[in-house]
Amino acid sequence: MRKVWTSLFVILGLMTLFACQQFFGEKTISSTKAIQKLKVSQQKAVNLFEDIKYVILVIGDGMQLEHEIAASQYLHGTPAGLSFHQLPFKAHMSTWDATTYNRFAWIKGVEPYNPETFTPGLAYDVFAAGLSPFPLNKPWSKETEYLLQRAVAYGENDFNLETAPKDYKKKFYLCTDSAAAATAMATGRKTEAGNISWDYGGKDGAAYGKSELDGDPENAPFKTICEILKEQKDGFFGTVSTVPFDHATPAAFISHNSDRNNFYKGRNPWYDGKGLAESIFYDVQPDVVIGGGFPKNFDKKGSKFSGYISTDIYDRITNNLTDYVMAGPQKSGNGHYAPQYKTIAEAVSDINNTHSRFYQSKLVALYGKKNWTGPFASNGKYTRDFEGTTPMNSTDPLVESDPMEGGIPNLEHAAIQAIKLLLYRSALNNDKPFFLMVEEGDIDWANHDNNYRWMLGTVWEMNKTVDAICRYIDSNDRGENANASNANDRMNWNNTLLIVTADHSNSYMRLKRDASGNIFLGKGQLPIQTPTKAGTGKGQYPYIGNFTYSDEVRYGSDYHTNELVMVYAKGAGARFLSKYQGTWYPKTNIIDNTQLFRAMADAFQLKIN
Numbered sequence: 001m002r003k004v005w006t007s008l009f010v011i012l013g014l015m016t017l018f019a020c021q022q023f024f025g026e027k028t029i030s031s032t033k034a035i036q037k038l039k040v041s042q043q044k045a046v047n048l049f050e051d052i053k054y055v056i057l058v059i060g061d062g063m064q065l066e067h068e069i070a071a072s073q074y075l076h077g078t079p080a081g082l083s084f085h086q087l088p089f090k091a092h093m094s095t096w097d098a099t100t101y102n103r104f105a106w107i108k109g110v111e112p113y114n115p116e117t118f119t120p121g122l123a124y125d126v127f128a129a130g131l132s133p134f135p136l137n138k139p140w141s142k143e144t145e146y147l148l149q150r151a152v153a154y155g156e157n158d159f160n161l162e163t164a165p166k167d168y169k170k171k172f173y174l175c176t177d178s179a180a181a182a183t184a185m186a187t188g189r190k191t192e193a194g195n196i197s198w199d200y201g202g203k204d205g206a207a208y209g210k211s212e213l214d215g216d217p218e219n220a221p222f223k224t225i226c227e228i229l230k231e232q233k234d235g236f237f238g239t240v241s242t243v244p245f246d247h248a249t250p251a252a253f254i255s256h257n258s259d260r261n262n263f264y265k266g267r268n269p270w271y272d273g274k275g276l277a278e279s280i281f282y283d284v285q286p287d288v289v290i291g292g293g294f295p296k297n298f299d300k301k302g303s304k305f306s307g308y309i310s311t312d313i314y315d316r317i318t319n320n321l322t323d324y325v326m327a328g329p330q331k332s333g334n335g336h337y338a339p340q341y342k343t344i345a346e347a348v349s350d351i352n353n354t355h356s357r358f359y360q361s362k363l364v365a366l367y368g369k370k371n372w373t374g375p376f377a378s379n380g381k382y383t384r385d386f387e388g389t390t391p392m393n394s395t396d397p398l399v400e401s402d403p404m405e406g407g408i409p410n411l412e413h414a415a416i417q418a419i420k421l422l423l424y425r426s427a428l429n430n431d432k433p434f435f436l437m438v439e440e441g442d443i444d445w446a447n448h449d450n451n452y453r454w455m456l457g458t459v460w461e462m463n464k465t466v467d468a469i470c471r472y473i474d475s476n477d478r479g480e481n482a483n484a485s486n487a488n489d490r491m492n493w494n495n496t497l498l499i500v501t502a503d504h505s506n507s508y509m510r511l512k513r514d515a516s517g518n519i520f521l522g523k524g525q526l527p528i529q530t531p532t533k534a535g536t537g538k539g540q541y542p543y544i545g546n547f548t549y550s551d552e553v554r555y556g557s558d559y560h561t562n563e564l565v566m567v568y569a570k571g572a573g574a575r576f577l578s579k580y581q582g583t584w585y586p587k588t589n590i591i592d593n594t595q596l597f598r599a600m601a602d603a604f605q606l607k608i609n
């Protein structure tokens with residue numbers, strides 16, 4: 001295949017351009033812009049042999065293209081105005097997991113997923129669901145039917161779509177969950193729903209309607225990009241998320257477990273093994289972990305910790321008994337100390353100070369809004385702006401002026417602090433590489449809730465975060481006036497790969513368009529959004545979940561879908577992504593989520609067997 005890639009390069013380039021033209025619409029893309037796109041390809045070739053030292057992967061959990069367009073329309077009145085829409089590399093990504101594959105295999109009566117012999121088209125059918133995500137896939141009319149179908153399980157092993165009675169026992173979604181999706185991106189391997197960088201039980205697993213846990217082998221972790229980077233290049237790594245630090249997506253990059261719900265040892269009565277938090281802080285040991293999940297009730301007598309971190313781990317860290325220091329709310333009591341630092345910035349600057357006793361410590365920063373355990377960003381902070389009488393606008397001074405307003409960091413602030421920590425660590429260690437995963441995790445939560453306003457707030461925050469990361473790579477620490485990438489900067493576009501994507505789609509949301517494709521909702525416009533009783537209209541399209549909407553917006557589901565997601569990238573390292581386009585799905589721009597891992601590993605020049 002390698003020889004073919006070279007000859008396909010020009011064709012793939014033209015196809016990418018074609019996709020961009022479709023995306024931006026003929027009205028907004030000029031031939032000058034098209035030429036600029038081609039120039040980016042030439043620049044890639046010039047930098048072909050430079051080392052990629054830094055890879056930053058930004059994930060919008062449960063975000064599909066239509067959500068991006070909705071946020072862009074609201075903020076800019078155009079469909080492609082977000083920061084990540086401006087990144088030069090664009091592709092589409094398949095997200096199915098082994099569970100999805102096995103359910104389709106079950107319907108079709110063929111062999112379950114086998115990493116050696118699988119058929120990609122079984123788990124994502126481009127002819128039924130589209131060569132590209134909506135609205136780029138207009139020629140395909142069967143999309144709704146395909147993406148909203150479910151596998152119907154009747155009884156244990158006796159499944160037949162034709163004969164199953166209407167009072168079916170259970171309907172199974174034909175799409176990935178966040179644990180398996182993140183595992184694919186973190187390890188390059190497909191697994192089953194619920195598994196955190198952990199092998200699955202094959203055909204005896206969830207596909208046949210049994211528990212998701214059935215059949216999971218013991219001691220079967222998949223090595224993550226972080227572990228391989230550390231092993232082979234002595235590199236550094238970390239994660240930042242707006243949802244709890246050991247929630248499925250960040251967890252899959254920095255820990256291992258057969259069940260995403262085993263947050264820490266002793267959390268669940270049915271499981272006494274090592275939890276995700278033990279795996280993170282005692283085994284994998286990322287250099288920086290920022291997220292929600294500060295313990296609840298720990299300062300109250302008679303109360304036990306609950307949530308995402310154990311009493312034991314919290315106490316060890318705050319008693320200076322580990323390699324970690326903690327930033328978080330300055331709460332103490334009931335025999336527990338407060339975190340060493342209040343803010344992330346304070347912690348990062350102290351860790352980077354040669355005179356500090358915590359010089360070069362590893363950092364965990366935990367925050368949260370809902371009793372401290374909820375997501376630290378959009379759910380608590382930005383919903384207010386969207387649900388208030390005055391819709392938020394993109395220059396809301398309340399948000400821009402203070403990154404720690406109310407003691408809760410925003411994602412952009414947290415991400416930049418994590419980059420500063422990792423970049424400094426790299427600088428101190430012969431420019432060793434680093435990997436950082438940044439997740440806006442509650443886009444998915446907003447979409448499960450079918451909550452348009454909340455969704456806008458989350459995508460908006462992701463948009464600002466990507467913008468901040470780009471500006472940081474442009475200028476490093478040289479200040480506001482520096483805006484061009486400079487090869488003398490430690491981190492620049494020649495040695496960095498920035499990827500922005502989603503782990504899966506969610507909610508099958510669609511915006512109303514006129515005959516020429518113009519979206520009804522313009523800049524600053526919101527649909528009329530009315531809370532309703534959950535469950536009304538289940539099983540229909542349009543789906544009516546927790547809200548009803550004026551006809552500018554429709555939902556098809558309150559769960560994930562198998563729809564393709566977008567991949568955006570910038571930096572010389574983007575060439576490592578383009579070589580995978582269309583290899584699983586010929587004549588498309590699709591890469592698979594496992595190939596995203598491959599591209600990152602290639603960029604770091606890691607040996608993957």
Ligand SMILES: [Zn+2]
Nearest residue numbers: 062178444560
């Ligand atoms: Zn979800």
